[in-house]
Amino acid sequence: MTDTFWLNILIVGGIALCAAIMLYITAKKFSIQTDAKESQIDEVLPQANCGGCGFIGCKDFAKACAQSTAKSFSALYCPVGAAEVMQKVADILGYSTPKRKDTCAVLRCNGTCQAAPKKIEYDGLKNCRVANLTMIGEAECPDGCLRFGDCVKVCQFGALSINPQTGLPTVDANKCTSCGACANICPRHLLEIRPIDHNQQIFVACNNKQKGALARKNCQNACIACKKCASICAAIKVEQNLAYIPTTVSPQEFGTKLQENCPTGAIIYKSQVKREKTNV
Amino acid sequence: MCNKKTFPLGGLHLNKQKISALSPIQDAGIPPLVYIPVKQHIGTPAQIIVAPGDKVKIGTLLAKANGALSANIHASVAGEVKKIEEIQGEKGYFEQVITIQTSADEYEAEIDTSPDINSNIPQDVEEIRQKITAAGLVGMGGAGFPTPIKTTIPENKSVQYLIINGIECEPYLTADGALMLEKPEQIVIGAKLLNKVLGIQNAIIAIDENKPQAIAKITQVTKRYVGVNVAVCKSKYPQGGEKQLITAITGREVPAGKLPIDAGCVVQNVATTYAVYEAVMKNKPLYERIVTVSGDPSLTTAGNYLTRIGTPAEYLLDKAHTNKSQIGKLLFGGPMMGVSAVSLQAPITKKTGGLVVIDTASSLRQDETCCIRCGKCAEVCPMGLMPFAIASNLRRNNTAPLKALHVADCIECGACSYICPAKVPLVDYCKLGKYEVNKQK
Numbered sequence: 001m002t003d004t005f006w007l008n009i010l011i012v013g014g015i016a017l018c019a020a021i022m023l024y025i026t027a028k029k030f031s032i033q034t035d036a037k038e039s040q041i042d043e044v045l046p047q048a049n050c051g052g053c054g055f056i057g058c059k060d061f062a063k064a065c066a067q068s069t070a071k072s073f074s075a076l077y078c079p080v081g082a083a084e085v086m087q088k089v090a091d092i093l094g095y096s097t098p099k100r101k102d103t104c105a106v107l108r109c110n111g112t113c114q115a116a117p118k119k120i121e122y123d124g125l126k127n128c129r130v131a132n133l134t135m136i137g138e139a140e141c142p143d144g145c146l147r148f149g150d151c152v153k154v155c156q157f158g159a160l161s162i163n164p165q166t167g168l169p170t171v172d173a174n175k176c177t178s179c180g181a182c183a184n185i186c187p188r189h190l191l192e193i194r195p196i197d198h199n200q201q202i203f204v205a206c207n208n209k210q211k212g213a214l215a216r217k218n219c220q221n222a223c224i225a226c227k228k229c230a231s232i233c234a235a236i237k238v239e240q241n242l243a244y245i246p247t248t249v250s251p252q253e254f255g256t257k258l259q260e261n262c263p264t265g266a267i268i269y270k271s272q273v274k275r276e277k278t279n280v
Numbered sequence: 281m282c283n284k285k286t287f288p289l290g291g292l293h294l295n296k297q298k299i300s301a302l303s304p305i306q307d308a309g310i311p312p313l314v315y316i317p318v319k320q321h322i323g324t325p326a327q328i329i330v331a332p333g334d335k336v337k338i339g340t341l342l343a344k345a346n347g348a349l350s351a352n353i354h355a356s357v358a359g360e361v362k363k364i365e366e367i368q369g370e371k372g373y374f375e376q377v378i379t380i381q382t383s384a385d386e387y388e389a390e391i392d393t394s395p396d397i398n399s400n401i402p403q404d405v406e407e408i409r410q411k412i413t414a415a416g417l418v419g420m421g422g423a424g425f426p427t428p429i430k431t432t433i434p435e436n437k438s439v440q441y442l443i444i445n446g447i448e449c450e451p452y453l454t455a456d457g458a459l460m461l462e463k464p465e466q467i468v469i470g471a472k473l474l475n476k477v478l479g480i481q482n483a484i485i486a487i488d489e490n491k492p493q494a495i496a497k498i499t500q501v502t503k504r505y506v507g508v509n510v511a512v513c514k515s516k517y518p519q520g521g522e523k524q525l526i527t528a529i530t531g532r533e534v535p536a537g538k539l540p541i542d543a544g545c546v547v548q549n550v551a552t553t554y555a556v557y558e559a560v561m562k563n564k565p566l567y568e569r570i571v572t573v574s575g576d577p578s579l580t581t582a583g584n585y586l587t588r589i590g591t592p593a594e595y596l597l598d599k600a601h602t603n604k605s606q607i608g609k610l611l612f613g614g615p616m617m618g619v620s621a622v623s624l625q626a627p628i629t630k631k632t633g634g635l636v637v638i639d640t641a642s643s644l645r646q647d648e649t650c651c652i653r654c655g656k657c658a659e660v661c662p663m664g665l666m667p668f669a670i671a672s673n674l675r676r677n678n679t680a681p682l683k684a685l686h687v688a689d690c691i692e693c694g695a696c697s698y699i700c701p702a703k704v705p706l707v708d709y710c711k712l713g714k715y716e717v718n719k720q721k
Contacts, residue, residue, distance in 0.1 A: 120372065120622055123645045125708035129715055135622055136372030154677060210374070
């Protein structure tokens, strides 16, 4: 009786000992060096995993931060967490906080249902990327918004919505984190991340590179490359029948003037961009 | 004819609607203005070498091939170059075209316009290849791949089979069938020429079993020519797909992401083969092709038309007495893979095999409902893909597994969309998937 008892103890104990040794060896051999800083940074990140920082997810960004030097750290930025989170990350690493301009996405098209009425009936998959492969667009503008809202579906932060009146996606600047997912998915590259200067923004809401008459035929709000804006502000370039306002142009200085002088209304001046959370 | 060939995976049996199968080839005539696009092929647009005001003859070079992946463009009519402008193509996008005001036919001196059949095959391979390049030949089955590239075998690769594709598996289209009925000898000589260029003696003309007259005619001719044979294929869609045809004829499979040359095959359309004959034996550049006008019998008189490149679709529709006000959709190409045209003014290119008109009621897509996971799309897919899985991933914007689902191998034949009982636009999702995979690269 006692023999069986001790035998059992011996067998089970032996198996346990073998397993323990094996586990110890594997744990040693396949151990992953985790950086204490890395996991600390990961904890303060927003965990949106949106890819806005240029890395696959928050974990990768944390790793890049932990491995960065004081110099290379200034190139890393989490647009979602913005200044608040980056301050925490900088504190963990002991570096100075990187400064970024406040930005949000804007739609560089003003081809509303009224200005650019529907001319073609498209009955394929209601998806901008497929529509762009299939045809020119319902309003016959080769560079305009297709109005099927791929950008709305891809936005994780609910910052984009289709305006039922205009048919175009609108950006809620307060929710926009500048992650760039919309800019990346738009087949016509119409969404652009632009800086907000003193709660103001100015940009050309048109991407049509056709000649003025042709562009205007399909859309009342199209840029016709009249160069009026370029005569007001020398920094504005008109290339390929299209004006582009560089991000360095101050909306405070030129905003009202440019908007009033644009004959087609292609220039949009936003004087009150609402932001609760700011980068600066 | 008991040994009919086909591909093993998937496929559909469609109502072929070959209304104009036995109609003779008619001359479409000369429209008052032709619009010749400078890009009618895959690759870089050709470089224009004419200016407005220039007088041109039929066969005059208008634009030179720009680089290796490009093709020469020739005048299809005699007349005066009016403008170099941008007009809407079938998809609506603006394309650069050379507009020519036409006058009476006048040919370039070297073009042989006699109807006699010339079967004196030149001995110099380089000469044949040069003529094919000069004539601006591209694949006329729909893809528009420049023919000279296909006929040049890369180093460390070899060719065993030349397959001449006379399947024409799309419903309504009969242009290739009509060509085989009327010009069988020329096609066979064209195949011989391609044989010569590739350095093989093994051309196989593949014909769908639903064209018995063409099979009989071509078979009769091939008896007089060594190295050209006929293979009869089952009438199944998409039998005319390049990869499907190679599997059916040779039993080989083209590796994923590779070209037919990697399976030791070269596939040419019958229309291209005929163009090779004309380019080499008659010095005739590619400036006209046969276009089927077909569709709903209440809207149009179906027929096969010998059409000049650059003819506006509208002109051809008028020739076929089409009731234009009732058109729901005008398709460039067949109903399975064709492009729904945005403008009636879009010009016929080297790639256009047919115009199909569909009435408003039957042109509309039915409403999409939920996938019932019946698996029919996977059953009919000739490439062995799972369209339902591709669609469900893309609906959730999940692009990571697309590569593993091999969406890049999709040939966009449309069999999945056709069979889907829930009317899910599966081929649209596959196109989206291909776009996303290309973007990831």
